[in-house]
Amino acid sequence: MSFEVLQDKIRRMKNPTVAGLDARVEYVPAFILDKYIAQYGETRRAAAEAIYEFDCGLMDALQDVVPAVKPQAAYFEMLGWEGMEVLERVIRYAKEKGFYVIADVKRGDIGTTATAYAEGWLGGVQVGNTLCTGFDADSVTLNGYMGSDAIKPFLKECQQRNKTLFVLVHTSNASSLELQDMVCGDRLVYTVMGDLTSRWGGSEELDRYGYNRVGAVMGATYPSDIRRMREQLPHTFFLVPGYGAQGGTAADVRYAFDRYGHGAIVNSSRGIMCAWKKTGGDGTDYQEAARAAAIAMRDDIAAYTTVI
């Protein structure tokens, strides 16, 4: 579904945030994990089922507060195919609950390989006369280091299925500057990536809010850079990681939005998932804790940014 669908959900909930589903085994409260270890032993299956219950529990608690979830593929892949099987179920559950689903996969490959990834994450594979869908997310994150060849096959899938993608432009981590902040003539590497992203999205087919299908990941930790990129890329929807644990604040992320408070969504993963670790309890309150953290984040951002 296009960014318009996401923006509509954001407006309904007055909340431009997305909850990351990035559960390491140790983020899952013991009462959940122990139950599945008792059933399946100390296995990947036990860990995967525990993460499934945890993620679904989080979504139950957040469904009327947060418009989108962002499952991070790494935390499922680490559990092999059992993890991937659970990831499929997590995405299905999220869609049933009405969340916009951004699969945070950061894939980047070319030609037929990029097509295979696009089919796997957004579309489907033809087997005989049957189209077999894969993970079927609404949106994916991509790495554009290899250039257009890595993005265009996804774009085709997005157009056919009314979906979206986000290209890594400026990431929120400390070492992002090693490559992304190199000076190339009068530009920086990440502003070049920003220009490419803008070009891939184009300005012919804009949604009701003025955005195309190709978003950009813009870390919250460099607010002046976000501000400049918001001006430079008026049709590019921003996914903003780095709020909370990584140091980005509501005052920082406000620059990601346009003057209507549109065009961006801010991620929080550990701040919501691991909120239960700060209540002093045993984790049985993880849903209440996550919901309270998500509401606090919404209100924190609302103090600086009004979604009209």
Place this chain on the structure above:
Amino acid sequence: MSFEVLQDKIRRMKNPTVAGLDARVEYVPAFILDKYIAQYGETRRAAAEAIYEFDCGLMDALQDVVPAVKPQAAYFEMLGWEGMEVLERVIRYAKEKGFYVIADVKRGDIGTTATAYAEGWLGGVQVGNTLCTGFDADSVTLNGYMGSDAIKPFLKECQQRNKTLFVLVHTSNASSLELQDMVCGDRLVYTVMGDLTSRWGGSEELDRYGYNRVGAVMGATYPSDIRRMREQLPHTFFLVPGYGAQGGTAADVRYAFDRYGHGAIVNSSRGIMCAWKKTGGDGTDYQEAARAAAIAMRDDIAAYTTVI
């Protein structure tokens, strides 16, 4: 296993090549696919099992000719968790057959997420007191756009388990120049990535051949660039895609090797996998065709490069 293990295998077979396992459904001969469709219907399971039989058949035919295989994750992910389950079996089968296994995943993420990927592809996840291994490849390909944060967690896993990784430096596709060839002062973006790669590998712990654990992907399609990078990165093992279908020749790839014919491995995917499509048969000769193509590639490269 370190690059020394790979180099030893290469020397035994006098063949510095790796066979890509990148099977789209339509690369699998009909007699294999039809069998599984008869059993499982037109499903992801049918496609995945067909690809498994095809990949194993290829490995049976190549095991005394080619020292390494490079399964491409995209072609398994496109079939959802059933594809990933088959990927695990493909990797296990490859290791049993004595191949060095490079998982071509091109992952790139940071912090605990990079750790999760590293655990999934090279190491294992702790569940209770049990270490549950994931895909357990010998080596992976990575994308360094996010800088050191994306590489270091893998490096730790590599050191603990004597494994290796390859960072995308200069890729073989046409659009690689959009970002990778930007001029940054007296360097290009990809030479900066090359320098970072060299630094991540270091020169303290070199193997018997003089290489560290952090290799570089250097496309065959830019031979003068390979030549310069071979001089600039003396301890960096090269994975060279782009031979054959993408236009790279044996004359081009010779620059990837050091003067002993060490320090590089050249990939062929479609040239070997799809060789059966050129024999005029129905695909039942796919093993003979793949083997003949692999031997022809070996001999082609040997005309320019001698592995001592």
